Amino acid sequence: MTPPARLDPAAEKRRAREERIAAYAASQREAAEKVAAVQKAVRARRLAAEQKAAADKKARAVAAAEKAARSKQLAAEKAVAARRLAAEKAEQKKRAGAAAQKTDADRRAARSAVRPQRKVAMAQRHAITGIGFRPINGGEVIVRSDQPLEYGVSDDDNALLLHLPSAGIPLPNNRRPLDTRFFGGPVQRVVPVARENGTDLRIELRGHADYQLAQSGTVLTVTFSAPR
Numbered sequence: 001m002t003p004p005a006r007l008d009p010a011a012e013k014r015r016a017r018e019e020r021i022a023a024y025a026a027s028q029r030e031a032a033e034k035v036a037a038v039q040k041a042v043r044a045r046r047l048a049a050e051q052k053a054a055a056d057k058k059a060r061a062v063a064a065a066e067k068a069a070r071s072k073q074l075a076a077e078k079a080v081a082a083r084r085l086a087a088e089k090a091e092q093k094k095r096a097g098a099a100a101q102k103t104d105a106d107r108r109a110a111r112s113a114v115r116p117q118r119k120v121a122m123a124q125r126h127a128i129t130g131i132g133f134r135p136i137n138g139g140e141v142i143v144r145s146d147q148p149l150e151y152g153v154s155d156d157d158n159a160l161l162l163h164l165p166s167a168g169i170p171l172p173n174n175r176r177p178l179d180t181r182f183f184g185g186p187v188q189r190v191v192p193v194a195r196e197n198g199t200d201l202r203i204e205l206r207g208h209a210d211y212q213l214a215q216s217g218t219v220l221t222v223t224f225s226a227p228r
Helices: 009-111 117-123
Strands: 126-134 140-145 152-155 159-165 187-195 198-205 211-216 219-224
Touching: 009 126, 126 187, 140 159, 140 198
Parallel strands: none
Antiparallel strands: 126 140, 140 219, 152 159, 159 198, 187 198, 211 219
């Protein structure tokens, strides 16, 4: 029987050294893989956190914009309500003053049966007691008077002319233009224009707009359709 061959001590030493090197390289690869896995997980968490922060920031911006829009709308509604209330109070005051003036006029008429022809003609003119605007639909222009008015309509370069023959505006405060651009509708301005035979109401428009005319008692209303 042949005895087993004995390895050369130098070869045995090299083999042992190579096995240690291979084991060390394997451990290094395993450590590198673990480090790579940890870094990948960190990057994933960081990306998720950044995406969540961006979404939260966008949500806060949207909420702030909606809050600002609601506040602006509320302020506009309050301003409109305040102006409407002030206009109604002023109208009530004017009516009371007109009633007192009518009573005084009746007393003067009873004392003097003869009047100059020109003053009689002026007395026969209809009196416009108020011109207002309501931001409903596309906007409503309201003309109040002491009695029902005759009226006609014509167009003039992005404006609607409301003709009110035999009608005057006795109070200077009621002759001021109304600036309605604030409400964002088709109506930009409402400008009373005195004529020899009456009054024109120039309603300046942003562009073409459909409208309807209606008179109920002593209130004449021009209602514009909301833009589509």
